[in-house]
Amino acid sequence: MANRIKGLDGGSIGPGSSNPIEKIRVSSAVNSATAETTSGNTGDSVHLTSSARSLAGLALLVAASPDIDSSRVAAVQQAIDSGQYTVSAERIASRLLQLEQDLASATSR
DSSP: OOOOOTTOOSOOOSTTOOSSSOOOOOOOOOOHHHHHHHHOOOOOOOOOOHHHHHHHHHHHHHHHSOSSOHHHHHHHHHHHHHTOOOOOHHHHHHHHHHHHHHHHHHHTO
């Protein structure tokens, strides 16, 4: 069953159109000094929790740290070059399964 709104013919809306919807009036900006004195507010304030401050500090530390640990890269390259680097298929499979379990539990929350 279709709903109908009386007085609307489906035509265009706006100035110059002949529909019962009145034009939207453009409001002027409110002077902030006037708004403060009439509402009684003297200013806005924000309070951060200690957790938020800790997270902000950690974000700064992460942003300042390098993306690549060049000493670790050099150690792995040296191990590969000397033939000392070994790949453990069991360890890779175990970590992949753990990742799948972590993702599954994260999506079920």
